[in-house]
Amino acid sequence: MWVVTAILALLGASLGFAVGHTAPRAQTASTVILVTPLDGNAFYPGTRGEQLVNLTTEAQVLKSDKVAAKVIESTEQGSDPVSLLRQLTTTVPPNTQLIEIAFESNDPDAAVLGAQAFADAFLEFRSDQAASHLEGQIIGIREEIEKLTANMGELSEQLGKPNITAFERTTLEAQLNAGASQIASLGARESTLATTRIDPGQVVTAASLDRAALLSLRELLVFAGLLAGLGLGMLIMVFMARSNKVLRGVEELKSFGVNALRVLNEAELSGGEAKGSIPTLTRNSPKITQFRSELLGMVQNSNRRVLLIASADDGCDFPLSYNAVADMLASAGLKVLVIDTTGKAVESGNTAKLPGIGEVLAGQSTLAEASQSSNQLLCLIGQGELIKRYENGLSSERLNEFLISAGKEFDAVLVIASDLNLSITQWLVSVIPTVLVEVELGTTKRKDVRAAQNVCVSLAAELRALLIRPVNSPQTRHRPRPDNGRAEHLSTGVSGSKTT
Known part of the structure; x- marks a missing residue:
């Protein structure tokens, strides 16, 4: 998994490098200008020259279309003032007469040229505006002087007339002096305006x-890609580690949302009786009673009273817990049929080879001929030629018909299957919608249980419970009686459990 992580990290870094290589690398150039008040400032015509200007207004003027047009004219950089102004940023530091200009461009030389051009163009624009205002004032003064000069000429003509009175002469002289x-x-x-020095800053x-x-941006993207990888x-490692994690406690099984039942071994069930003694299944132990109640509820609520028991572990020959399930149902007074589809849970008799479920489904034998009865409540059918018949295209409809027929004769039908990854087991699940899965703490992995759940979901079956395999239970095969080829009672191994 570390190799996968390293590969993903390299892929992420490579992707970041590729993106960073193709992404535009913007460069920013900055300059700072000092803005001084202007005598005759066009924006502040009523203020005195020594008063501070409104730098916020000046900064907005710097970002005007007219200033941008001057930049385009002087540098031939771009043709649209609006797009050029998008590259410009202005900042006014508090309590100063400074404006900071920042210009961004993919070309570093263009960035420097743009920043300097905006600074020069703004100062030139301020100077032009101030000069224009001063020129306007001078023109106004000259026009006023011309009017006064013309008026004084008229007064002089009147003063030169011979027939004016002394009072009129005095009045005209006063007007001329004024x-x-x-x-x-x-x-x-x-003269003052004409000699005014214009200092825009x-x-x-x-x-x-x-x-x-x-x-840089490229390095940041490479680093980000590396971290992402x-x-x-x-x-992925955490997910795989969690999936490959071996189940070790009952609490971990609860995360699957399925009821977990722990099957007791013989020593626990017998309560310390001598080794080799057969436990009494009818004992009213709370553990036995609770387990039996769980099983009876499953049988009564399942379709056709059929349960399939399989193992979650790959390569498991057969689930050991079927023995306890069969004994519990039989001890409750139910007539139980156990169908061994694995061919390994129960051996055929030594004196006669009996037909199995394969022959029954193929119509070559009857249920009565193939079943091995250990008592009035417990019957078993071996595998027979099931694998051969399945490979030759045995239909699921035939299995369904058989289970319906068996459900009329038996109170419960248990189908023993191998692990759920086998195609024949999945074929059985497609017909039997109620499934019990055996797990072994310390051996079964989380991914195995999750895979079993997925199989049940995909085949529209219900995973009703997880059967926890009893501790220290060897995987034994049940042998028939030597006298008649019938199976021994199934309580040779394990039985009973409690709900966890």
């Missing part, structure tokens, strides 16, 4: 590329 004073004042104002810091980050690999 006009002369106004012209002198306006001339002085014009200056570039404090020339445009230069910003210091590169510790990691490692994370995905770790998740």
Whole structure:
């Protein structure tokens, strides 16, 4: 799994490198300008020159289309002011007369050129606006002087007439003196405006590329891809480790949402009786009573009173728990038919080879001829030629008909099967919708139980319970009686359980 994680990490890093290589690598250049108040500032015509300007307004002017047009004209960089302004960022540090300009471009030279061009264009724009305003004032003063000069000429003509009175002469002279004073004042104002020095500000810091980050975009993407690959690999490892985890406690079985029943071994059931003694199944032990109640509920609620018992472990010959299940149902007074489809749970007799379920389904034998009765309540049918018949296309309809017929004669039918990964076991599950799966703590893995659940779901069957195999139970085969070839009572091994 570490190899898979390493491969995923390399793939993630490679993908990040590829994306970073193709992604545009934007470069940012910055410059700082000092904005000074202007005498005759077009934006603040009513203020005094020494008063501070509104830098927020100045920053907005810097990002105007007119300034962008000047940049395009001077640098021939782009043709659309709107798209050019998207690359521009302005910042006004508090309590200063500074504006920070940042310009972004994929070309580092273009970034430096753009930042410097915007700084120069803005200062030029401020200077032009101030000069235009001053020029307007000077033109206004000159027009006023021309009007006053013309008026004074008319007054001089009137003053030169011979028939004016002394009062009229005095009045005209006073008007001429006043006009002369106004012209002198306006001339002085014009001279002041004409000699006004326009200082829009200056570039404090020339445009230069910003210091590169510790990691470039490409390196960040490579690192992110590496982390993503490692994370995905770790998740897969955790998932696989959890799937391959061996089940060791009953609490772990509860996570599957299925009832778990622990089958007791002979020593637990007999309560310390001598070894080799046959336990009494009718004893009213709470464990036995509870297990028997669980089984009776399954049989009564299942379709045709048929239960299939299989193992969750790959390669298991047959589930040991079938012995306890059969004994419990028989001890409750039910007539039970056990069908061994594995060919390994019960051996055929030594004196006569009896037919099995394969021959019965093929119509070559009857249920009575194939069944081995150990007592009035317990009968067993071996495998016979089931595998051969199944490989030759034995229909599930025939099995279904047989189970319906057997359900009329028996109170419960137990079908013993191998692990659920086998095709013949899945064929049985497709007909028998109620399934019990045997697990062994310390051996069975989580993925095995999950696979058993998936098989049941895919075949529209119900996994009713997990049977926990008893501790220290060897996988023994039940042998027939030597005198008549019939099977011994199934309680030779294990029986009983409790609900966990």
